[in-house]
Amino acid sequence: MPFDFLKKDREKKSSSENVIEDDFVELDAEMEKGNKKVVIRAETLQEFDDIEDVQDHLRDDHVVWINIAPLKNKDMTNLKRAVNRLKKTIKAIDGDMAGVDENWIVACPSYAEIARSTKEKGSK
Numbered sequence: 848m849p850f851d852f853l854k855k856d857r858e859k860k861s862s863s864e865n866v867i868e869d870d871f872v873e874l875d876a877e878m879e880k881g882n883k884k885v886v887i888r889a890e891t892l893q894e895f896d897d898i899e900d901v902q903d904h905l906r907d908d909h910v911v912w913i914n915i916a917p918l919k920n921k922d923m924t925n926l927k928r929a930v931n932r933l934k935k936t937i938k939a940i941d942g943d944m945a946g947v948d949e950n951w952i953v954a955c956p957s958y959a960e961i962a963r964s965t966k967e968k969g970s971k
Contacts, residue, residue, distance in 0.1 A: 885910060885959075892918040895925040901954065902936045908956045916950035 888904045890897065891914040904911045913933075918926045930952070937944045937954060944954040945961045953961060 887912070889914070892926070892929055893921075894918065895922075895929050898929040898932050901933065905936055905940060905942060905954055905956055908958065910953070910955040910959060912947075913952040913954065914950060915952060919950070 886904075886907075886909040888909050889912045890901050890904070892898065892901075895918070897918070901911050901913055915926060915930075918929065933944065933952070933954060936942075941957040942955055943959065943961045944952060945963060946952050955961060
């Protein structure tokens with residue numbers, strides 16, 4: 848027959864279609880509820896060790912406002928150590944932080960970004 852090659856092509860297609868159907872697996876995927884709320888914490892640094900609580904909150908994906916005034920008034924060296932430690936944590940979690948004024952710092956995890964005024968020109 849002159850058109851035998853067409854019959855062979857159809858057989859190949861039907862056999863490959865069966866393979867595709869056999870390889871297909873349907874998964875039941877449940878969507879996460881979109882009601883997840885953002886947690887915002889306020890912490891105060893009285894001592895250098897208080898920075899650990901702030902780090903834990905950031906690792907738990909909380910936004911943290913940090914009052915640094917008590918530690919600043921008490922021991923500037925420990926404040927600098929605490930801020931450096933906080934910077935390392937922010938870098939590790941791909942977060943962001945910024946000074947709000949002389950006594951407050953805001954820090955957030957990777958899902959958020961702190962919008963800075965044009966005066967600061969993108970300092971991070």
